Amino acid sequence: MRKKSAFSGKSGESWFMLSFWLIPFVLFTLIPVGISVAVSFTNYNMLQPARFLGIANYLRMFLDDDIFIKSLSNTLLFALVTGPVGYVLSFAAAWFINDFSKGTRGALTFLFYSPSMVGSVYVIWTYLFSNDSYGVINSFLLSANLLREPIYWLTDPSYNFYVVVIVVLWMSMGNGFLAFVAGLKQLNPVYYESASIDGLQNRWQELWYITLPQMTPQLLIGAVLSVSSAFAIGAQNAALTGNPSTDYSTHTLLLHILDHGTQRLEMGYASAVAVVLFTIMLGSWALISRGLRAFSGKERGCTSCDQSV
């Protein structure tokens, strides 16, 4: 009886406020995800009823699918390079922008975020890196006598990986960047005042001791977005280097999922690859969020950082 009244009292209020979002979330996000996980243990082609296979899809991935192994290593490489660099880049941009007056700040934020608002963002890059001698970069290098024949930037496996990395980094000022911009405006000015009295020397110390620890919530938002986009690179690759790319040189897990799910109608196998990708993302998120929380919780020898100012 006591338990029940506790549930309908204070936590009842919490659940009431949650329910408006929770019900659609469970119905249209959580259950579909759960079904996909279940489908990963079956052979399902969307036409015939699913047949239970156990872990056969998972075994097939690691034992019998060279392209999966190739796309797994590509995905990890892409994520390792573009994730951290893009993250630091978008925080740095937001931090620098924050120093300017409102008008300049607004204009710069708009410029950086604009690729996220424009539909066909990759088109520009296909012109720049075009394979033939008319491509902007090739024609420049040829006329400067640095090249004798055009480089196949987008189809040559020794170049196209780097082209994709450049484009992904160029696009990294997205939603994480906006969250940083908003977070920097919510900082408590009291800390800065007392810190400058306490003798912080320069902006870098201020950033390290005061700004970053206060920004932990937004740093976590940026991290979730980085993980979810860095490991799910694929659209850029397909648009720039073709799908599939030469020798699968830029093939990723996401493209592998789409290939098996929508082209070959192997929903079971596609779901299994998706579950593997999900597991990798969860693992990296666990590491990153733990690291970020440890960073902000740690006392770093600065008395003015004491939370009870």
Add this chain to the structure above:
Amino acid sequence: MHVMRSKRLTRSVFGKALSLFFLLVLGAFTALPFYYSVINAFKPVEELFLFPPRFMVYNPTWSNFTDIIRVQAEALVPLERYVFNTVFTTLAGTVIYVLIASMAAYPLSKRQFKGQKLLKKVIVSAILFRPEVAALPQYILLSKAGLIDGYGSLILPSVSGSFGVFLMMQFISGFPDEVLEAARIDGCSERGVFFRIVFPSVKPAWLTLIIFTVISLWNQTGAQFVYSESLKLLPVMVTQLSAAGIVRSGVTAALSLLLMLPPMIIFLLAQGAIVETMAHSGIKE
């Protein structure tokens, strides 16, 4: 506020000029696609198909825009219908999502209840699951609920995501607990605390969430959810137009540009309204 500002560390004039220069160069690069869309919309058809493509327009023309009216006179469904569908789903979806996501985020970050920890874990995990394979079960559930080919199927999937809740949770968690306690002692109900105190104070958070939601709803095709022509959204209409080939390429370029403008206007309005809330609302720990 001004007194406080003057005590803060600032960059030297030289440092400031240098960083502005770098940011502008970087910004010019990121703005290229937008620039390219603008000039394309003003290119006459013969310039649109120049090879190699030009980053300039030699004979700018309005004809691509005036052609929109001519082309749409031949269409089965009037242009206004697509505009209404997109505006309505974007508006309804954004208002609903920002409200329910913020309401859900408050108890998750500021109250204690059973199952809270688990729910928080589920929320983050759901952001990381790629929707590509979950789209099929989602479609099946929507059709079982009889929502396919209706506005419900265009709005519901977008308001069921968990990223918005996570975003709001992170911002609300930085809100000082003392203020909440004081309001509760003064007899404010939990709903009152949320709507009167917390929600107005995290304005940068929901303005940011508005930008994200508007952009994703405005650009959604919804092609998998509706098949009646009268329910289709603007991006689908543009795709159908561009499928008509070279004859329609000028109109497509003009429409694509027009389609970009509303989210950009929302972006600029919302960015302009984000101010240093902590300082302005007088809340200090």
